[in-house]
Amino acid sequence: MNEYLMAVVGGILIGLSALILLLFNGRIAGISGIAWRSWQSSVEQKWQWLFIIGLLLGTWLAHSQLNITVPQLPDNNVGWIVLAGFLVGFGAKLGSGCTSGHGICGIGRLSKRSFIATSIFMSTGILSVFLSHFI
C-alpha cells in the first residue's frame, strides 16, 4: 500500500479510537493523560490499563497480521534518549497534553488551548530537529 494511503488509513483508525472513547466512556483519548492516570489509584484505572494493553495489542497485530514493516529504532546514546523522554513527559504533564490529547482530541473539540499548544509543540519540534542537524 502507498505510504500516503497508509497514513490516511492510520489517521482514520486513530480518529475512530478517539470517537468511541468519547462516545461510550465520555473520556478524551490523550495518551499522556491515560498513561499517567493508569498509575494513580482511582476507579478509572481499569479502562486506562486496558487501553494501554489494547494499544500494545493493536501495534503488535499491525506488524504480525497486516505485515506492516517494523521500524528501525533510534540509535541515539542513552543520555540523549533519557533527556528526550524526560522533556516529553515533563512537557506533556505541565502542558496538559500531548500529540493525541491536544492535536487530535483538543483540536477535535475546537479548544483554543489545544490549538495554541499544538502550534507551539509543532514549532519547537521543528526547531529541535533543525538544531539537531548541527550536533
Place this chain on the structure above:
Amino acid sequence: MLQFKTSIVGLSSGVLFGLGLAVSGMTDTQKVKGFLDVFGNWDITLAFVMASALLITIPSFYFIQKRKAPLCNLEFSVPKNNKTDNKLIFGAALFGIGWGMVGWCPGPAIASLVYLDLTVVYFLLAMFVGMAIANKV
C-alpha cells in the same frame, strides 16, 4: 457492570489506536523526524495522519458533546479550562523539543514496547519521571 463496559471500550479504543499508530508510520522515529524536518529533507506523509484523524474527530465530537451523557459512563469528563497560561506554553514548548530529539511522543513510545528494545524502556522511564516532577510544579 459499568466498569466492565468501560473496560471493554477502553481495550477496543486502545487496539484501534495501536493499529492506527503502526499502520500510519507514527511509530517510525525516522519518519516523525522527517515530518518535523521542514527546513531540511521534509517528509509530509504524517501530516495526512493528523488531517484524517481530525476529519473524524471534529464533526463527531461536535455531535457527541451535544449528548447529556456518554453511552457507557455516568458523565463526560473533558477539560473545562480555556485559559492560555504559562504552564501550557512552557509545557508544550518543552514537549516539542523532546519530541523532535528522538521522534517519540507518548503514544508511539508506549506502542514501541512491542519492539522489545531497551531504548524504549529508558525513554518511558524518563518520561514518567518527567511527569511525576511536573505534577509537583
